[in-house]
Amino acid sequence: MSERDAARALAEAVGRLLRAQGKRVALAESCTGGLIGHLITNVPGSSDYFWGSAVTYAYEAKERVLGVRRETLAKYGAVSPETAREMAQGVRRLSGADVAVSVTGIAGPGGGSPGKPVGLVYLHLSAPDAEWGERHVWSFDREGNKWASAKAALRLLLRYLERATQ
Numbered sequence: 303m304s305e306r307d308a309a310r311a312l313a314e315a316v317g318r319l320l321r322a323q324g325k326r327v328a329l330a331e332s333c334t335g336g337l338i339g340h341l342i343t344n345v346p347g348s349s350d351y352f353w354g355s356a357v358t359y360a361y362e363a364k365e366r367v368l369g370v371r372r373e374t375l376a377k378y379g380a381v382s383p384e385t386a387r388e389m390a391q392g393v394r395r396l397s398g399a400d401v402a403v404s405v406t407g408i409a410g411p412g413g414g415s416p417g418k419p420v421g422l423v424y425l426h427l428s429a430p431d432a433e434w435g436e437r438h439v440w441s442f443d444r445e446g447n448k449w450a451s452a453k454a455a456l457r458l459l460l461r462y463l464e465r466a467t468q
Contacts, residue, residue, distance in 0.1 A: 305449050312456035313341040319463035320351035327459065328399035329355035330368055330389040332380065333407040333423065337452045353397040358389065368392030381406050383424050383435050390428035401429040401462060403455050407438075409447045423451045427458050434458065 303311070320327055329338050339355030342348050356367050361380060364370040369392040370385055378384045386404050394402035407423030414420035421440035427433070438454055440447045 305446075305453070309341050309449065309453050309456065310344065312453060312460060313345050316456055316459050316463065317342065317345045317348055317351060319460070319467065321347070323463065323466055325400040325463070326351050326353050326397075328353040328393045328397035328402045329455075330393040330402065330404035331355050331357045332359055332364070332389070332405060333409045334405050334448050334452050334455070335359070337448055338403070338405065338455050341452060341456065353399045356393050356396070364389060368396065379418070381408055381418055381422060381424060383426070383437065386424035386426035386435060387428070387433065390426040394428045401427065401432075401459065403427050403459050405451050405455050407447070407451060409444045409451075411444060421447050423447070423454070425451070425455050425458055427462055429462065432462060434462065 331338055336355055336357045342352050358364045358367050361375050365372055368389050370388040374384050374388055386406050389404035390402045404426045408414050408420050410420035423438045425436040436458060440450045442450060
């Protein structure tokens, strides 16, 4: 199965569970640039459960759109678990969605440092009953890192939704 087929299958599974549970999802994307929203909206009928995606690439966008605190960005940077958490919480607050997922990272090829290498990505899921974060370090090219991050975000959302059905 290709990367795209795997991502498509994840988006379809997420959609089925969101619809079955009557939940809506919102996204806050940075390094994926809207790819997760693209995958979700490729599923027919996704308007039933998809609020939308805020693509907040710049610091200013993270602050003004999502309410990420300037202090958080100054202390931890855009690529941090703290920023990912505030991004997810911000888009959930903004949208009124039941669950929100954020992604922030360094897609490459530049922008990395010894403490924050290229491929470093933080994900966060925010819901009334959950605050889950993940850290990944991918070793692909820019596009590969974006696809890996998008799939990881969908898998995180799928795990949350599957937990609700048990």
